[in-house]
Amino acid sequence: MATSRRFLRPFLFTSAAAITGGGALYYVYRPIRVPGSDPASVPPPRYTDDGRFNPPRFPLVKTRYEQIADLKRSSGLQSADDMVKGTAEGVLGGLAGDNQKGLVDGQRKSAKDETYDLLVIGGGATGAGIALDAATRGLKVAMVEREDFASGTSSKSTKLVHGGVRYLEKAVWDLDYNQYKLVKEALRERKYFLDTAPHLSNWLPIMIPVQKWWQAPYFWAGTKFYDFLAGAEGIESSYFLTKSRALDAFPMLKKENLFGALVYYDGAHNDSRMNVSIAMTAALYGATVVNHIEVTSLEKDANGKLIGARVKDRVQEKNGEKAQEFSIKARGIINATGPFTDAVRKMDEPGVPEIVAPSSGVHVILPGYYSPSKMGLIDPKTSDGRVIFFLPWQGNTIAGTTDAPTAISQNPIAGEEEINWILSEIQAYLAPDLNVRRGDVLAAWSGIRPLVKDPHSKNTESLVRNHLITVSDSGLLTCAGGKWTTYRQMAEEAVDEAIQRYKLTASPLLNVPRVSGSEMIDDAAPLDGKCQTHQVRLVGAHGFSNTLFINLIQHFGLESIVAKHLTESYGDRAWTVAALSAPTEQRYPVRGLKISALYPFIDGEIRYGVRHEYAQTAVDVLARRTRLAFLNAQAALEALPTVIDVMTEELGWSKKRQEKEWKDTVQFLASMGLAKSKLQVTRKDVESGKAGEYDEHERKLYSRHDRPADTMESDSKFASGEKPIVSTDSPVNK
16 A cells, blocks of 8 residues: 555656646647638638639728718708619719619618617717717717817827736736726626727837846736736737847847846737728618718707707818708617717716816837837836837837826817827837937828826726716717727617616617628628627628738739738728729839828828728828828928819819818828928929928938039038048147
8 A cells, every 4th residue: 555655646747747737748749720810710712713802892982972871860950762862873982883773772770760769979089989889789879070080199199909908907906996997807808809800900019128037027927917817818828038139129229237038918900990991890780980070069858858869061161161060869869979978978968177188199100120020118117107119110110108187179289398208118118229319200290199188986086997987867868988999898888888778679680781792701790789799700700811901912912911901901892992993004013002102001091091991181181091190290290282182073172172172181290200391381392392401400310412422512511622631739739
């Protein structure tokens, strides 16, 4: 017996160690599914044996004018027959009338009651998310936006989809369960981002530099806990890099006092394109979504309950016409206007206390050579205790952000003090031979975070860490706060509350269009009346894969960088964008005229934005359909003539409207960091190249006019003919 125990105990210990070690090895080296690496759900089209090519045929959204007609019909201003007649007469957008009539007939409810179940005010991430959630639950929903989709905070984020390592640190040290829940929720939503829009989001490794040896176990424990919380929603595990490995991965880092680095994974995305895609997906599922529609007042019944809103079309005003106000009738109204939340709340109750505490977050864009293309960096402790990110984005480098109280405005301007603070913090981490100059800043902007205070809290000054949903006595449901990563969860909770408050009935969605453009995917399968937005793929996701750009190159003859950009911005809709691009009349590339020589944005994106994404102004295209204004304000100015010309072809702009677009866009670019010396330039200045001329500050940044030489004349400290070996004030020369 004793002998058997002597042999059995080592065997059990050895087996346990082997199982534990094997489990750990499997966890580290387990097969993982990288978003976008799977074959597309809908394979790309191919040539048939007889040489024919059948391009994808995607369902069309209603035109903006048809959407406005639907809004008017809710108050009985326009009949369904008139709307269909307007389509047949050829409303702008070039969509087939018969197809659109069938889509309208299949998606709308009986014409006997055109009142909307929900009217959502605000077309940012939250508003668009609410519209998509409600539409996929079978509710009749409208969403209106005063400016453009993502025109506010939703286009001015840090471009991260993250749980927040800093929130996790606070949760642990402060024993704050609410912070913990926020991180856990965000990590779950991060995975939904990558599943429903793999073309617009991706995983990004982020480095935490370690400068003291004792920081290594601290950061290691934090990142491992972050991995643990992500669980099945995670992808790669965090890992430690020695000093040499860290410098190899991020060569720009300062070597002095560098012990090593921790690397963890988070998500990144193209925020405004994500926002536009959510809105367009909602439109395909039957929602009425319209930008540039301003709510001027709210309407109430005799009992003081909200029954609708008065609105006007601001595009009419831009065209020099008088905007006719009309009513939109709805059983419930949701306020999702971000920083402008209190303005809408005061339409409902003029004396209501404000709940938004606006905070300015400034970001700057630097050239791409300041960071590796596939690795970001976070400084968890800046000089004043804040956190700063340094990330690759769209071929450039984004750095930010600040956090300071601010006044609310539509297009706030980044202050010089905030820009210089960011640059100084960056310089502290980069090698001393890298001089981060103010002249390297290609764009800079300020986004307003709508931090909120709970009006029902005893301490009215305390900010809500997550989002807030509240309902006024008249029935205005306000959804505010939160962050980009949790927009879907916020929308789900808002719609749940709306269904309960307004006594609405969700139902399975019938006659759903094939968003994928193929019979291979049944998009209606999970739409049973419950929230399914965690698995509703956005426009462009179905046919996307990491190799789709190769198919575009082979069929359209696009430049490689352009093809890759199109697939990562439009997914499978890149087929349509490429088809809308003009031929170059060159051997290669065959199609796709760049609107800026420095970036992969092409003319087809302008046409696609107008026809399929409701772009109505040059700013809509430069800032939110493409991202040129965010990447390089000067390049956006130089591309402006092309954008205006193409949009004039599409929308029939008058000369006066073109001049207004020029003025409005240059004014907007001022909020993107365009130099003050460029704010008075004319179109003629740009087309003649005068707008590209440099001021005295820019002149000193580069050796512009020297002839080729071993040493540039402008680099020499000595006058022409002076001997550099002997100084002029040397005793020898006296």
